[in-house]
Amino acid sequence: MTPLAGQPILTAGEMRATEAAAIDRGATVDSLMARAGHAVAAVVLRLASGSPVLVLCGPGNNGGDGYVVAAALAAAGLAVRVAATGAPMSDAAKNARAGWTGPVETLADVAPAPILVDALFGTGLSRALDSTASAALGRCVAAARLSIAVDLPSGVATDDGVLFGMVPAFDLTLTLGAAKPSHLLQPAASRCGQVRILDIGIAAESSVETLARPGLPPPGPQAHKYSRGMVAIVGGAMPGAAALAAEAALRSGAGYVLLLAEGGAQAPHAIVRRPFSPEALNDKRIGALVIGPGLGRDAEAEARLDHALGAPCPLVIDGDALHLLDDRRLALVRDRDAAVIMTPHSGEFDALFGAGTGSKIDRARAAADRAGATIVFKGADTVIAAPQGPVRLAGAGNPWLSTAGTGDVLAGAIGAVLAGQPEAPFEAACAGVWLHAEAARRIGAAFIADDLARALTAARASL
Numbered sequence: 001m002t003p004l005a006g007q008p009i010l011t012a013g014e015m016r017a018t019e020a021a022a023i024d025r026g027a028t029v030d031s032l033m034a035r036a037g038h039a040v041a042a043v044v045l046r047l048a049s050g051s052p053v054l055v056l057c058g059p060g061n062n063g064g065d066g067y068v069v070a071a072a073l074a075a076a077g078l079a080v081r082v083a084a085t086g087a088p089m090s091d092a093a094k095n096a097r098a099g100w101t102g103p104v105e106t107l108a109d110v111a112p113a114p115i116l117v118d119a120l121f122g123t124g125l126s127r128a129l130d131s132t133a134s135a136a137l138g139r140c141v142a143a144a145r146l147s148i149a150v151d152l153p154s155g156v157a158t159d160d161g162v163l164f165g166m167v168p169a170f171d172l173t174l175t176l177g178a179a180k181p182s183h184l185l186q187p188a189a190s191r192c193g194q195v196r197i198l199d200i201g202i203a204a205e206s207s208v209e210t211l212a213r214p215g216l217p218p219p220g221p222q223a224h225k226y227s228r229g230m231v232a233i234v235g236g237a238m239p240g241a242a243a244l245a246a247e248a249a250l251r252s253g254a255g256y257v258l259l260l261a262e263g264g265a266q267a268p269h270a271i272v273r274r275p276f277s278p279e280a281l282n283d284k285r286i287g288a289l290v291i292g293p294g295l296g297r298d299a300e301a302e303a304r305l306d307h308a309l310g311a312p313c314p315l316v317i318d319g320d321a322l323h324l325l326d327d328r329r330l331a332l333v334r335d336r337d338a339a340v341i342m343t344p345h346s347g348e349f350d351a352l353f354g355a356g357t358g359s360k361i362d363r364a365r366a367a368a369d370r371a372g373a374t375i376v377f378k379g380a381d382t383v384i385a386a387p388q389g390p391v392r393l394a395g396a397g398n399p400w401l402s403t404a405g406t407g408d409v410l411a412g413a414i415g416a417v418l419a420g421q422p423e424a425p426f427e428a429a430c431a432g433v434w435l436h437a438e439a440a441r442r443i444g445a446a447f448i449a450d451d452l453a454r455a456l457t458a459a460r461a462s463l
């Protein structure tokens with residue numbers, strides 16, 4: 001069982017292609033199904049502690065996996081029952097069904113069991129479950145002590161996080177061969193519970209991966225404050241937000257943070273404060289410039305953004321600055337020599353790039369290509385995309401992050417990493433998102449953005 005971090009994510013189509021490649025190399029659908037079913041059964045056997053198991057089987061190969069699971073668990077001595085939507089349709093599923101010698105109950109009135117295995121539908125589902133299957137699944141999951149989905153919870157789309165209908169929340173999802181987008185994209189991800197990947201002997205590869213712990217080294221023996229990276233934060237109408245970003249940058253490892261803003265609170269004293277001036281942006285030591293948190297949207301904000309876009313250093317564009325990015329400024333972003341990272345939440349993203357179609361992954365990718373910038377598409381699921389490049393998905397984060405100011409903290413954290421590695425903006429964005437999530441994980445619940453900024457110290461120190 002492999003945890004999600006740092007693993008490839010494959011769509012349903014990519015899974016089918018990978019399966020076909022394995023078959024070209026000598027595997028069969030039946031051998032893949034046998035391997036998948038036995039891998040699932042081994043986990044269920046361990047977690048069931050001898051309790052009775054109910055396996056729900058659908059008409060396709062996900063159902064086929066279910067029959068293999070049921071037969072393997074029965075052979076291991078567990079009390080197993082099977083209920084199915086009907087007869088299996090594919091040859092492999094028919095063969096698997098033949099390997100199950102017990103009775104097959106109908107779904108409508110099936111009695112629940114303490115351990116529920118959902119093998120109704122996987123990557124082949126294209127519409128909502130019928131009402132009988134949906135009701136039976138909901139009832140059996142609710143009554144189970146432990147509910148386990150094979151590959152995906154039945155009722156979720158594979159590629160875009162969509163729920164086709166009502167889908168119960170599972171305790172555990174055992175995904176076969178690779179993670180799928182819906183294990184990370186909301187709302188489907190919220191139905192998966194813990195997700196673990198089972199090896200079924202296929203070689204999964206993708207430029208889309210789950211976010212991994214970054215490899216940020218501690219300061220070297222010869223480090224000085226400028227070598228660690230200098231971050232300048234351009235403030236404006238709301239000095240508190242810029243100050244949050246500044247503190248976050250310092251605590252994420254920046255050697256020097258310059259807050260170019262007027263007024264506002266004074267602590268922490270390690271932040272160097274100066275009123276904004278265009279000349280301040282020409283300091284060659286600035287490794288990254290963060291603009292947006294608390295900038296405002298007035299004429300002065302527009303002027304500051306134009307100065308920032310004209311500055312020679314890498315940029316993090318967040319919050320109000322994203323609202324001010326019209327077509328002319330987006331063209332300036334695209335034409336810059338130094339890197340740009342943009343960190344929109346969904347409202348800012350829609351306003352900038354349009355509501356669009358496709359999954360959050362597709363949309364983040366298209367936006368990165370259009371802007372020529374790394375896009376951090378934030379939310380309960382965060383997608384990081386580089387232009388013509390790789391994509392990373394952050395798994396379910398701490399929902400207590402849904403509080404004002406946490407985005408300012410993220411912008412500062414990303415700025416700090418970018419200042420230290422201006423030539424690798426995508427990796428810097430990924431590391432900033434990881435640090436932010438780790439800080440939230442460490443403080444737990446009911447925190448405010450100020451607490452989150454402070455917790456970045458421990459998150460950075462953990463690397």
Ligand SMILES: NC(=O)C1=CN([C@@H]2O[C@H](COP(=O)(O)OP(=O)(O)OC[C@H]3O[C@@H](n4cnc5c(N)ncnc54)[C@H](O)[C@@H]3O)[C@@H](O)[C@H]2O)[C@@H](O)CC1
Pocket residue numbers: 015016018019032033036058059060061062063064065089090120121122123124125126127128129130150151152176177200202
């Ligand atoms: N791709 C791979 O490498 C492997 C896939 N395996 C399993 O195969 C699964 C995919 O199998 P399938 O492609 O057969 O797809 P599913 O088993 O997800 O089900 C699709 C079948 O259900 C029908 N169907 C779709 N939506 C329906 C609905 N709402 N109501 C009723 N019927 C509906 C389809 O017409 C099709 O016959 C994976 O999720 C996984 O569990 C494993 O057996 C082993 C390897």
Ligand SMILES: Nc1ncnc2c1ncn2[C@@H]1O[C@H](COP(=O)(O)OP(=O)(O)O)[C@@H](O)[C@H]1O
Pocket residue numbers: 319345378379380381382396397398399400401402403404405406407408409410436
């Ligand atoms: N439900 C949630 N679960 C996990 N992370 C969340 C959730 N809601 C918001 N976040 C994260 O919190 C931050 C909020 O940023 P943003 O919306 O810009 O807030 P603000 O502008 O108030 O600072 C983002 O990093 C986002 O990914």
Ligand SMILES: [K+]
Pocket residue numbers: 062118119120121122149150151152153154
């Ligand atoms: K399933």
